[in-house]
Amino acid sequence: MPNLYELANPERFERWARPAIPWLSGATIALLLAGLYYALFNSPADYQQGESVRIMYVHVPAAWMALFCYSTIAISSAVGFIWKHPLADVAAKEAAPIGAAFTFLALFTGSIWGKPMWGAWWAWDARLTSVLILFFLYLGYMAIWRTFDDKARAARLAAILAMVGFVNIPVIKFSVDWWNSLHQPASVFRDGGPSIHASMLPPLFLMAGAYMFFFAAALLQSMRNELMARRIARLEGGEKKTAATLVEQ
Amino acid sequence: MNALKAIIARDLRLAFRAGGGAPQAVAFFAIIAVLFALAVGPDLSLISKIAAPLIWTGALLATQISLDQIYRADREDGSLDVIIGTSDELILTAAAKAIAHWLSTGLPLIIATPVLAVLLNLEREAIVPLLLSLAIGTPALSLIGSFAAALAVALPRASLLISIIVGPLYIPVLIFGAGAAAAGASGDPQYGANLSLLGAATLFAAAFAPIASAAALRSNQD
Amino acid sequence: MIARRWSARFCAKGLAVSRGGARIVSDISLDIGPGDAVILTGPNGSGKTTLLRALAGLLRPDAGETSLVAGDDEHGEDGRGGVIYCGPQNAAKAALTVDENLRFWAALYGAPGARIKQARTAFRLDPYADRLAGALSTGLFRRLGLSRLIIAEKPVWLVDEPTASLDAGSIEIFLGHIADHRARGGAAVIATHDALEIDGARRLRLSQSASS
Numbered sequence: 001m002p003n004l005y006e007l008a009n010p011e012r013f014e015r016w017a018r019p020a021i022p023w024l025s026g027a028t029i030a031l032l033l034a035g036l037y038y039a040l041f042n043s044p045a046d047y048q049q050g051e052s053v054r055i056m057y058v059h060v061p062a063a064w065m066a067l068f069c070y071s072t073i074a075i076s077s078a079v080g081f082i083w084k085h086p087l088a089d090v091a092a093k094e095a096a097p098i099g100a101a102f103t104f105l106a107l108f109t110g111s112i113w114g115k116p117m118w119g120a121w122w123a124w125d126a127r128l129t130s131v132l133i134l135f136f137l138y139l140g141y142m143a144i145w146r147t148f149d150d151k152a153r154a155a156r157l158a159a160i161l162a163m164v165g166f167v168n169i170p171v172i173k174f175s176v177d178w179w180n181s182l183h184q185p186a187s188v189f190r191d192g193g194p195s196i197h198a199s200m201l202p203p204l205f206l207m208a209g210a211y212m213f214f215f216a217a218a219l220l221q222s223m224r225n226e227l228m229a230r231r232i233a234r235l236e237g238g239e240k241k242t243a244a245t246l247v248e249q
Numbered sequence: 250m251n252a253l254k255a256i257i258a259r260d261l262r263l264a265f266r267a268g269g270g271a272p273q274a275v276a277f278f279a280i281i282a283v284l285f286a287l288a289v290g291p292d293l294s295l296i297s298k299i300a301a302p303l304i305w306t307g308a309l310l311a312t313q314i315s316l317d318q319i320y321r322a323d324r325e326d327g328s329l330d331v332i333i334g335t336s337d338e339l340i341l342t343a344a345a346k347a348i349a350h351w352l353s354t355g356l357p358l359i360i361a362t363p364v365l366a367v368l369l370n371l372e373r374e375a376i377v378p379l380l381l382s383l384a385i386g387t388p389a390l391s392l393i394g395s396f397a398a399a400l401a402v403a404l405p406r407a408s409l410l411i412s413i414i415v416g417p418l419y420i421p422v423l424i425f426g427a428g429a430a431a432a433g434a435s436g437d438p439q440y441g442a443n444l445s446l447l448g449a450a451t452l453f454a455a456a457f458a459p460i461a462s463a464a465a466l467r468s469n470q471d
Numbered sequence: 472m473i474a475r476r477w478s479a480r481f482c483a484k485g486l487a488v489s490r491g492g493a494r495i496v497s498d499i500s501l502d503i504g505p506g507d508a509v510i511l512t513g514p515n516g517s518g519k520t521t522l523l524r525a526l527a528g529l530l531r532p533d534a535g536e537t538s539l540v541a542g543d544d545e546h547g548e549d550g551r552g553g554v555i556y557c558g559p560q561n562a563a564k565a566a567l568t569v570d571e572n573l574r575f576w577a578a579l580y581g582a583p584g585a586r587i588k589q590a591r592t593a594f595r596l597d598p599y600a601d602r603l604a605g606a607l608s609t610g611l612f613r614r615l616g617l618s619r620l621i622i623a624e625k626p627v628w629l630v631d632e633p634t635a636s637l638d639a640g641s642i643e644i645f646l647g648h649i650a651d652h653r654a655r656g657g658a659a660v661i662a663t664h665d666a667l668e669i670d671g672a673r674r675l676r677l678s679q680s681a682s683s
Contacts, residue, residue, distance in 0.1 A: 133417045140414040144400070147410055150491040156468035157400050161414065164396065164461050168418055171453065175421035178446070182428060182439065242679050243487070243497040244517045249674040255578030259567070266566045327560030330529055331619070334556065335579040470529055471490050 010227055013087060017220045024217035028210050035206030043199050052116055056200075059109035061208035062102045063127070065215060066134055067169075069099025072219075073141065074166035077159035087223075089155035092162060093145055094222035098215055100138040106131050126180035130173050137165045151230070252335060253345040260346065263322075264353030270315050271353045275361050278311040282365045293370050300369035301379050301430040307365075308358045308383060309419055312390040315354050316415070317408045319346055319398040320466070329402070333466060343462035344455075347388075347395040355387035378433020378440065382447060386426035389451040392458035393418045399465035421450050477656040478505045478542025479553070479626035481526075486535035488518070488525040495521045496677065499535065503627075505542065505656040508649060508669050512662075513677030519662040520559070522677065523629045526660065527556030541626045542656065555625040559632045561616025565605025569596055569615055572604055573622060580623040590621035594644060609636045617645060620652075628652060628659040634667065642667070 039057035046053035073092045080088035110128045111121045122128075144161055148154035264271040285303050286296055323329040336342040362383060366376050397414040401407035429443035486499035495518040503509060513519050524530045526537055541553045563572045573587045591597055594614040599607060604615055613636045620628055628649075634642045642665075649659055649669060661667065 133420055136413070136417040140410075140417065143410055143413050147401075147404060150471075152489075152492055153403075153468060153471070157465060160461055160464050160468065161400060164418070164457070167457065168421075171421050171450065172417065175424040175446075175450075179424040179428065182432075243494040244513065244677040244679050245496060245498045246501070246675045247678050249512075249676050251581070252579045255575055259564070259571075259575050262571070263564060263566055268566055325560075326564065327558050327562035327616075328564070330524075330556065330558060331562045331576065331579055334527065334529060335552075335581075470531075471524075 010087060014224065014227070017224055021217050021220050024213050024220070028213040028217060031206050031210035031213060035203050035210050038203035038206060043203055044197065049117070052113060053200075055109050055113040057203045057207050059106055059113055060204060061211050062106035062109065063131055064208060065211045066099060066103035066106050066131055068212075069095050069102060069215065070134060070137065070162075070166065070169070073099065074162045077162040080155060081159040081163070086155075089151075089159065090223050090226050091219065092159065093155070094226055095215075095219055096138060096142050096145070098218050098222070100135065100142065102211065102215075103131060103135045103138055107135060124180070126177050129180070130176045133172055133176065134169070137169075141165065252337075253341060256332065256342065256345045257349040257352070260349035261353050264349075269353075270318055271357055274311045274315045274354045275357045277314060278307050278358050278361060279365060281307040281310060282369060286369060297370035297372060300366065300371040301375055301434065302427045303369065304362060304365055304371075304379060305383070305386075305423060305427040305430060308355075308362075308387060309390060309423060311358055312354055312387065312394055313412055313415060313419075314408065315350070316394040316398045316411050317401070319350050319395050320402040321398070321407065324402050329466075333470065339463035339466060340459045343395065343399065343466065344392075344459040347392045347458065347462070350395055351388050351391035355383075355391055358387065359383045372434060375430065375434030379430040381433070382426045382429040382444065385429075385444060385447050385451060386422050389422045389454040390419060392451075392454040393422075396458045396462045396465065399462040399469070402466065403469045403471070422447070422454075425450055474655055475543065475624055477626040478540075479656060479658045480504050480540045480542070481537070481554070481627045481658050482539075483526060483537045484535055486522075486525060486537070487533045488521050488530055489533050490521055490530075494533070496525075497534075501526075501660075501675075503658045503660065505658060506653045507658045508653055508672040509660045510663060510667060510669060510672045510674045511660055511677065512664070512674065517677040517679070519677055520631055523556060523631050523660065523662055524558075527554050527629050529556060539627060543626065553625055554627040554629060555620060555623040556629045557617060557620055557631065557633065559635070561612055562619065563604045563612065563615050566603065568601050568603055569607070570600045572615060573618065576619045576622045580619075582622050582624065586622055586624065590618040593621045593648060594618040610638055610641055613637055614641055614644070617648075620648065626657050628657065628661075630659065630661045632663060633661060634663060634665050 035057065039054055043054070043057075045051050072095045076088045076092035076095065079085055080092060107128065110125075110131065114123055114125065114128070115121055117123075118125075141158060141162055144158040145154050148157065263269050282303060285299075285307075289296055289299070320329060323332060332342060333339065359380060362380060363376060366379065371379070394411070394415055397411045397418075398407075400414065401410050404410065425443055425447035429440060429447055431437070432440040432443050481501070481503045483499055483501040486501075487497040488495055488499075499522060501509070511519055511522070521530065525532050528537070539553045562576075564575075567575070569591065570587065573590055576582070577584065577587050591600060594617060596611070596615060596618065599611065604612060607615065613633075617630075617633055620630070633645055637645065646667065646669065649661070652659060661669070661672075
């Protein structure tokens with residue numbers, strides 16, 4: 001069993017990540033098929049929400065992933081910032097678009113789900129509003145990476161922002177809940193969500209598992225692409241200029 | 250200590266001298282209010298109902314547009330090197346810069362608020378809660394904003410990036426601030442709780458923003 | 472006023488510095504003793520500014536270290552804070568007067584108030600004390616920028632392109648202060664494209680090494 005640091009060495013990373021990706025992709029597809037089968041055919045319709053409750057099997061795990069991916073970014077950022085591990089920076093960077101996609105999926109499906117409940121696509125529900133703000137946190141994080149050409153600097157600044165954002169998530173969540181309780185006491189998404197029947201759990205967890213494996217496969221593949229792009233950039237850049245040194249005259 | 254005082258005094262002098270940003274932020278604040286009232290139409294009761302949240306949003310936006318200058322001007326003319334090079338504790342220096350920003354932006358906005366309140370037909374009993382919430386909450390806007398400014402100090406045109414970064418971080422301050430202003434005006438018992446939460450948000454920003462700013466400034470040295 | 476004296480020895484060993492992910496300078500070793508002056512030359516983009524900023528501690532080097540023994544009472548064993556970097560920008564605010572700028576620097580460097588007048592006189596800025604710095608000519612503004620060398624009173628001066636916008640008389644003034652600084656046991660590194668005449672100065676050139 002190699003230790004974690006060795007696994008994180010870029011060459012070693014390539015050696016174990018490449019064969020891992022097909023397995024992770026296979027697990028994603030298997031879990032997704034099973035989850036969709038349960039979600040669409042083998043679970044009861046809700047007595048209140050009817051068939052539209054099935055959107056929840058896409059929506060709820062996506063919302064979980066939105067938070068999970070941001071946590072991944074924040075933890076990778078802390079590792080990259082403190083121990084200056086380049087692979088951690090790459091992981092944080094590449095997790096962001098995937099997390100943002102899950103966040104968008106949660107918002108989109110939440111809005112569809114809410115339409116029959118609220119009669120509006122968007123009703124400033126506390127949970128959905130928090131997810132929307134999380135989406136903005138993702139946008140800010142990705143904007144830092146896009147703005148700075150210097151990758152080392154971008155990594156440090158993005159890491160600081162990710163950690164600041166992570167510390168603020170509970171504060172933001174609390175403030176939005178507070179705001180919602182003042183303005184809009186009744187909500188479909190009560191604490192603990194709509195009452196969950198035991199028969200809803202298998203599809204929920206199968207979908208969540210599928211998302212997790214998808215995240216792992218997509219993250220590893222994006223990291224490989226990024227590492228390859230950096231290697232190419234380094235090779236091209238290395239020929240242009242050599243460092244100067246002092247010569248006595 | 251002398252150095253921190255000197256930084257605050259210099260930033261204030263620059264902000265209020267010709268070409269400084271302080272009067273412009275206040276003017277921008279007033280223009281937001283006027284534009285909004287014109288967009289809503291001359292329905293006095295509607296305007297007076299939205300006056301307090303509007304003033305809070307205006308204060309937030311007026312703060313936001315002035316953030317870019319906190320560090321960038323110092324970096325462009327080389328004085329940021331002197332400030333960082335002579336700083337014993339960069340966290341305190343970052344706090345001093347945030348304090349200077351609040352004194353030159355937040356405080357003038359609060360002073361201008363009663364005039365805007367009259368313009369927007371805000372009820373008399375709503376004015377004090379609004380001022381109190383602004384006084385407690387706007388320091389957090391300067392603190393969080395100075396962090397975003399430190400992140401973006403090396404960029405020539407950073408105001409858009411700064412706005413994207415501070416937007417989500419400003420949300421708790423806006424919620425508790427506007428909430429306190431509304432609760433205070435209507436005699437809601439949640440007034441005190443709102444103000445306490447707002448104060449907690451400001452203290453939280455005071456504890457973390459200077460640390461994050463100092464880390465960002467160090468990462469931006471080149 | 473009693474001028475301070477030092478016995479400054481400033482060393483760098485194996486310094487390597489990167490910017491934007493690219494190594495700009497490497498293998499930099501320097502040993503500058505009391506009274507030494509180094510004229511640092513090199514074509515544009517060779518890394519003079521990068522090197523000076525790293526020597527001043529404003530940039531973190533990838534490798535290597537610097538050390539300073541100031542040889543006075545004020546700076547400790549590690550010589551921390553004994554170096555001043557005077558960059559191509561003047562670090563002065565156009566909207567402040569000459570004296571306001573000087574006072575701000577004095578507060579940052581912890582200099583006594585008397586040194587403000589000393590610095591102003593040293594660079595012949597007395598007639599402009601209450602003039603806005605933005606109203607000064609380029610050369611006078613540069614003199615104001617350089618006057619923080621006097622305010623800071625550090626044993627090691629790192630000066631970047633000091634004379635680019637100075638006329639012959641101003642260059643004379645600046646060189647006089649360099650000579651005075653060396654006579655007091657200080658050391659100086661001056662990066663320049665101009666042919667400055669400094670007695671006994673070592674001339675070092677930054678050039679791209681054959682091996683990388």
